[in-house]
Amino acid sequence: MKRLLLSIAIIAGLAGVSSGQTLKTKPDLKGPAPRLPNGKPDFSGMWARPGTQDLTRTFTNANGTSNKGEPNPLPFTTWGQAQWDNYDPVQKGDYAGSCMPFGWIRSFTPHPMQLLQNNEYLAFLFEQSTMFQAVNTEGMPHRNGWPPTWFGDSRGHWDGDTLVIEATNFNGLAKLGTIGHPMSSQGKLTMSFKRPDMGHLEFKWVLDDPKTYTRPISNERVFVLTPNEELMEYSCMEGNLQSLLDGVITPWVGPKDSDTNLLYGTQHDWPTYDLTKEQKLTGVIKQVVYRGKPPVIKLEVEGKLLTVVMAPTPRMEFRDLSDQILKPGVTASVVAYPSKQIKDEVRAATITIGRTTTELR
Numbered sequence: 497m498k499r500l501l502l503s504i505a506i507i508a509g510l511a512g513v514s515s516g517q518t519l520k521t522k523p524d525l526k527g528p529a530p531r532l533p534n535g536k537p538d539f540s541g542m543w544a545r546p547g548t549q550d551l552t553r554t555f556t557n558a559n560g561t562s563n564k565g566e567p568n569p570l571p572f573t574t575w576g577q578a579q580w581d582n583y584d585p586v587q588k589g590d591y592a593g594s595c596m597p598f599g600w601i602r603s604f605t606p607h608p609m610q611l612l613q614n615n616e617y618l619a620f621l622f623e624q625s626t627m628f629q630a631v632n633t634e635g636m637p638h639r640n641g642w643p644p645t646w647f648g649d650s651r652g653h654w655d656g657d658t659l660v661i662e663a664t665n666f667n668g669l670a671k672l673g674t675i676g677h678p679m680s681s682q683g684k685l686t687m688s689f690k691r692p693d694m695g696h697l698e699f700k701w702v703l704d705d706p707k708t709y710t711r712p713i714s715n716e717r718v719f720v721l722t723p724n725e726e727l728m729e730y731s732c733m734e735g736n737l738q739s740l741l742d743g744v745i746t747p748w749v750g751p752k753d754s755d756t757n758l759l760y761g762t763q764h765d766w767p768t769y770d771l772t773k774e775q776k777l778t779g780v781i782k783q784v785v786y787r788g789k790p791p792v793i794k795l796e797v798e799g800k801l802l803t804v805v806m807a808p809t810p811r812m813e814f815r816d817l818s819d820q821i822l823k824p825g826v827t828a829s830v831v832a833y834p835s836k837q838i839k840d841e842v843r844a845a846t847i848t849i850g851r852t853t854t855e856l857r
Contacts, residue, residue: 523723525695534615537657537691542610542726543719549605549674550814551715552855560696564716569845569857576678576708577766578757583676584810589748590676591669594740595732596748597627597646599670600663600685601701604717610727618652618659625732631661638664644681646670661687669751672703675814680707695721760790764805769833769843777802777842778829786812786819795828804830805843807856817847817854 530538546561552568572580585593592598603609607623613633620629635653642649648663668681679685683705690698697719704712739745757765779797791806806812812822822828828849832842844856 519723519726523694523721525693525721527694529691529693532613532615536615536654537659538613539611539618539659539689539691539697540613541697542608542722543697544722544725545604545609545719546717547605548715548717551601551673551677551713560718560720562718566713566715568855570677570713571710573706573708573710574767575680575755576705578754579678579680579708580676581757581759581808582754583671583678584808585676586746586810589746590671591748592674593736593745594748595625595736597670598622598624599646599666599679600629600648600650600687601672601703601715602670602674603627604699605673607730608722608725608727618661621727623727623730626730633659633661638662644668648685655688657690659689661689663687675811678708679703679705682707697721759808760805763837764790764835764843766843768836770836771833773834775832775834775842776829777804777832778827781822781824781826781828783824784819784822786822793822793828795830801840803838803841804832805841806847807844811856812854815854821849822847 530540532538544559544561546555546557546563548563548565550565551563552565552570553563554565556562570580592602603620603622603624609623610621612619612621616632616634618631618633620631622628629647629650631650631652633652633654636651638649638651642665644665644667646667646669649665650661650663652659652661654660663685666679666681666683666685668679668683670679671677672679683703685701685703687699687701692698699717699719700714702712702714703709736745740747762768777795777797779795779802781793782796782801783794785792787809791809791812793804793806795802795804812818826849828847830842830844830848831846832844835841835843846856847854
């Protein structure tokens with residue numbers, strides 16, 4: 497512990513090495529990336545990130561930050577699909593609302609982030625909940641005997657001017673974003689950082705988690721230097737404690753996930769639908785069971801009433817498909833697949849109302 501604290505103190509002492517870190521001058525964001533005394537790129541600085549709450553989205557913000565997402569749906573295993581469908585932060589609570597550590601990927605989304613670096617360590621200072629990680633960058637082996645944690649055991653090494661950080665030994669409780677994409681304790685996370693110039697940081701991560709996904713998944717983001725910003729104290733529990741006590745925020749007291757799909761069971765899970773027979777259906781909504789288990793709508797298509805199985809309620813709400821939009825009398829079009837077992841039932845992959853299409857997977 498003393499060595500770790502000493503390393504953090506050294507990092508803070510070397511923050512002035514980079515010409516891009518002082519508040520007294522305005523850096524040239526198109527200028528060359530600053531360098532450490534050992535010649536490696538210095539990633540120190542305050543960085544704006546793209547705000548990736550859903551890693552399947554691809555977008556560029558006005559400030560130049562961007563996200564290149566994975567195609568939706570993600571390649572879930574049966575177990576991973578169950579965790580994805582079972583996620584319900586309103587009913588079961590979410591660890592972030594109870595002020596637990598966010599874990600690596602989710603931490604890169606909210607509130608400012610500052611990096612401080614020297615030859616041996618890179619420190620990540622997250623304003624959110626005043627979280628931090630200090631990662632050794634000397635190619636050291638992973639530590640033995642440490643308990644699993646939210647951020648895992650992280651070690652860094654250089655590949656030319658690219659810093660590669662590998663994290664293992666996770667507790668498996670963190671999500672990859674606000675929407676709730678899961679990961680397990682078996683995951684290995686590889687993150688790479690490049691600084692092509694003064695003003696930009698290129699960030700890519702790859703998660704190899706065979707319990708959750710059938711192949712490694714990845715995500716690419718661009719961060720932008722914001723030298724005029726500074727971190728402030730963030731006391732999560734000070735803001736959330738009363739809401740937790742009053743039940744406004746559901747307390748998270750540990751995982752309530754199941755190895756089985758609690759919402760769809762075996763009767764309405766994706767394998768029970770014929771994914772080789774995509775159907776495009778347009779009709780009028782006659783009935784909505786928005787918070788059902790599972791959520792469904794009754795759609796009248798050419799005089800025939802079909803049961804359309806929808807996404808979990810939290811996912812629809814997150815993607816702005818509220819029960820005020822999804823209501824009887826509305827004309828809707830769905831891309832759906834027929835049930836192999838239940839007549840006149842389909843499961844929707846997307847729904848379009850007006851000019852807005854919502855992904856449901």
